[in-house]
Amino acid sequence: MSNSLVFCSFDAGRDGLPAGAEEVLTLARKLATARGVDLDWLVIGAQPSGVEAAAAKHGVAHIDHIDDPKLAELEPDVVVAAVQQYCGQQSPALLLISQTFDSRLVAPRIAARVGAGVVMNAIDVASGDGEVKVTATAYGGDTRVEYDVAGPVVIGVVSDPLLPEAAASPSAPEARSIAVDLAGVDERIRTVQKASSDGPRLEEAQIVVAGGRGLQDAENYQLVEDLAAALGGMAGASRPIVDDGWTDSSHQVGLTGKITRPVLYVAAGISGASQHMVGCAAAKTLVAINTDGDAAIFKYAQYGIVGDCLEVLPALTKAVKGG
Amino acid sequence: MRIIICVKEVLDPDAVDNYVLHGKLEIGDDGKTLTQTSIPRLMNAYDEQAIEAALRLRDNGLDCTIDVVCIGADPTAILRQAAAMGADEVSTVPVADGSLDGHAVAKILAAYVGAKGGADLVLCGRQASDDDQGVVPALLGELLDMPVVTIARSVELDGGSVRVTRVTPNGDEIVEATCPAIVTISNELGTPRYPTTMRTMKARKINPNQVTIDSLSLADSDVVPLVRMSKQYVSSVQGNCTFIDGDSPDAQAATLLSKLRDERII
Numbered sequence: 001m002s003n004s005l006v007f008c009s010f011d012a013g014r015d016g017l018p019a020g021a022e023e024v025l026t027l028a029r030k031l032a033t034a035r036g037v038d039l040d041w042l043v044i045g046a047q048p049s050g051v052e053a054a055a056a057k058h059g060v061a062h063i064d065h066i067d068d069p070k071l072a073e074l075e076p077d078v079v080v081a082a083v084q085q086y087c088g089q090q091s092p093a094l095l096l097i098s099q100t101f102d103s104r105l106v107a108p109r110i111a112a113r114v115g116a117g118v119v120m121n122a123i124d125v126a127s128g129d130g131e132v133k134v135t136a137t138a139y140g141g142d143t144r145v146e147y148d149v150a151g152p153v154v155i156g157v158v159s160d161p162l163l164p165e166a167a168a169s170p171s172a173p174e175a176r177s178i179a180v181d182l183a184g185v186d187e188r189i190r191t192v193q194k195a196s197s198d199g200p201r202l203e204e205a206q207i208v209v210a211g212g213r214g215l216q217d218a219e220n221y222q223l224v225e226d227l228a229a230a231l232g233g234m235a236g237a238s239r240p241i242v243d244d245g246w247t248d249s250s251h252q253v254g255l256t257g258k259i260t261r262p263v264l265y266v267a268a269g270i271s272g273a274s275q276h277m278v279g280c281a282a283a284k285t286l287v288a289i290n291t292d293g294d295a296a297i298f299k300y301a302q303y304g305i306v307g308d309c310l311e312v313l314p315a316l317t318k319a320v321k322g323g
Numbered sequence: 324m325r326i327i328i329c330v331k332e333v334l335d336p337d338a339v340d341n342y343v344l345h346g347k348l349e350i351g352d353d354g355k356t357l358t359q360t361s362i363p364r365l366m367n368a369y370d371e372q373a374i375e376a377a378l379r380l381r382d383n384g385l386d387c388t389i390d391v392v393c394i395g396a397d398p399t400a401i402l403r404q405a406a407a408m409g410a411d412e413v414s415t416v417p418v419a420d421g422s423l424d425g426h427a428v429a430k431i432l433a434a435y436v437g438a439k440g441g442a443d444l445v446l447c448g449r450q451a452s453d454d455d456q457g458v459v460p461a462l463l464g465e466l467l468d469m470p471v472v473t474i475a476r477s478v479e480l481d482g483g484s485v486r487v488t489r490v491t492p493n494g495d496e497i498v499e500a501t502c503p504a505i506v507t508i509s510n511e512l513g514t515p516r517y518p519t520t521m522r523t524m525k526a527r528k529i530n531p532n533q534v535t536i537d538s539l540s541l542a543d544s545d546v547v548p549l550v551r552m553s554k555q556y557v558s559s560v561q562g563n564c565t566f567i568d569g570d571s572p573d574a575q576a577a578t579l580l581s582k583l584r585d586e587r588i589i
């Protein structure tokens with residue numbers, strides 16, 4: 001087994017970088033330094049424009065690139081096969097993957113192919129005695145769990161609590177083109193109808209106003225939308241009101257919805273269950289409006305209003321517009 | 324056709340959240356096990372929805388056997404619930420609590436599916452609400468060489484194919500795969516049915532089939548976990564909220580906005 005530690009991305013990303021790349025590279029750099037091994041970056045498919053600069057900034061030794069016409073859509077069967085072949089050639093000790101909707105399926109599949117242990121929802125990684133110690137969240141973030149994993153290991157890292165930090169000294173990464181043979185790999189899942197929304201994304205919104213069951217009634221979701229519009233932000237929701245159809249699932253914030261990191265998150269009529277907070281705890285400022293002064297949400301909030309959101313939301317909208 | 328549904332028994336996540344909120348979650352002497360016996364043990368909610376997905380296929384006229392399996396210490400209660408909902412067969416492979424990881428569980432499930440002579444469709448939950456890992460269905464797919472379609476809002480069968488509406492971050496997408504296939508079910512599927520009192524009474528007499536690891540021809544070395552939990556602790560939350568007072572919602576709104584403006588947040 002080689003000892004290399006590999007950050008693997010198969011995500012065209014936005015703004016020229018795969019999702020979470022800098023956060024995961026920061027964590028990977030720390031571990032590679034502790035172990036005294038190379039940090040390599042495996043890029044699957046077309047290489048996003050920002051990869052070289054980010055690789056240098058985070059002290060990456062090699063940019064290993066796999067491209068193939070079959071990888072144009074980054075579909076799971078070809079991505080899994082490509083990474084499997086890479087592991088066959090390079091035998092990395094550790095593969096770190098930024099946790100996204102797609103990687104949540106691909107990471108455990110790669111682990112199964114290469115006989116590696118797999119841990120998702122990781123927030124920290126350290127070296128143990130011949131093992132890797134992974135800290136991950138459980139119960140929607142209520143608890144943290146430390147896992148010991150004998151190598152090789154595939155780890156899905158959630159980037160939210162992490163902050164990007166450049167390596168002590170930048171590197172001059174060497175680009176390597178890795179040859180794989182995907183001729184025999186056919187995608188088993190056929191897309192009949194693609195997902196179509198490409199409007200603004202909650203994940204990238206600077207201001208989010210979210211509502212929960214405390215809104216009492218479907219029609220009151222409008223109050224959330226009004227304040228969001230007045231602030232130039234986007235509307236979010238807790239899961240129960242999405243389940244009840246007050247708004248559609250593209251608005252759901254949380255463990256199984258969108259992970260937001262806005263400058264301002266206003267939570268109206270939301271109790272603050274851990275599974276919701278995962279999706280907004282990274283907000284710079286969190287404002288909570290809840291009739292129950294003991295609601296969990298106030299433990300996370302910087303500002304709290306104990307009151308009826310059906311009154312406070314319109315008052316805020318009016319004040320924003322008036323000011 | 325045979326539909327196999329994999330269900331996991333979990334501690335009620337709302338109860339865990341509540342104990343955490345009140346600073347009362349207890350962790351045992353081993354430093355990792357949640358020991359409060361007052362926390363209810365439930366069927367993972369997504370797995371209940373997986374059963375519901377299968378029952379809907381049957382409601383729509385599909386001729387099928389619905390077979391529910393749980394790897395766990397003593398999941399009799401949740402398997403009776405599965406039977407009351409409408410499962411034809413319920414089975415358990417007993418293992419000690421917390422002794423396995425996703426890999427070992429997937430190996431046992433794969434052997435179970437094999438022992439049944441295969442399945443046309445395997446349904447799982449999108450993730451378990453205790454460890455939140457969501458890896459077992461993907462690992463199982465690799466072991467059984469079946470395609471895995473995740474996060475389904477709805478599942479239809481069409482000839483030898485399964486057609487799934489998936490909830491993706493960019494909206495719904497529709498995909499198809501040839502059976503046998505694995506599909507993971509999400510809460511968007513909707514509320515699972517509540518069994519009638521009569522069915523619940525009848526299910527009380529059902530004893531799940533006990534399948535042993537030996538009878539699945541698995542060697543001890545097949546069920547050694549690669550991932551071992553060494554520690555579990557409660558995450559700390561800061562808790563320094565400034566409450567905004569005021570005589571009226573308008574006054575509170577004005578105070579809040581001026582604070583946010585002072586801090587250049589808006």
Ligand SMILES: Cc1cc2nc3c(=O)[nH]c(=O)nc-3n(C[C@H](O)[C@H](O)[C@H](O)COP(=O)(O)OP(=O)(O)OC[C@H]3O[C@@H](n4cnc5c(N)ncnc54)[C@H](O)[C@@H]3O)c2cc1C
Nearest residue numbers: 212213214238239254255256257269270271275276291309
């Ligand atoms: C595995 C798993 C995954 C999950 N994923 C998610 C997820 O991604 N996102 C998510 O949101 N949830 C998720 N959940 C559900 C989560 O556990 C909670 O059940 C949910 O977040 C609660 O939503 P809520 O706060 O709107 O409703 P409730 O918990 O019912 O809270 C309503 C709140 O409104 C307050 N209220 C009532 N009336 C008013 C009023 N007039 N004005 C102001 N406040 C009022 C109440 O005091 C209460 O605090 C998940 C659960 C599990 C087990």
Ligand SMILES: Nc1ncnc2c1ncn2[C@@H]1O[C@H](COP(=O)(O)O)[C@@H](O)[C@H]1O
Nearest residue numbers: 329330394447448450451456457458459
């Ligand atoms: N012990 C188990 N027995 C049966 N099915 C399981 C078990 N553990 C996980 N599963 C299935 O795999 C899904 C994802 O679980 P996990 O990977 O643990 O998050 C669950 O929703 C179940 O459908």
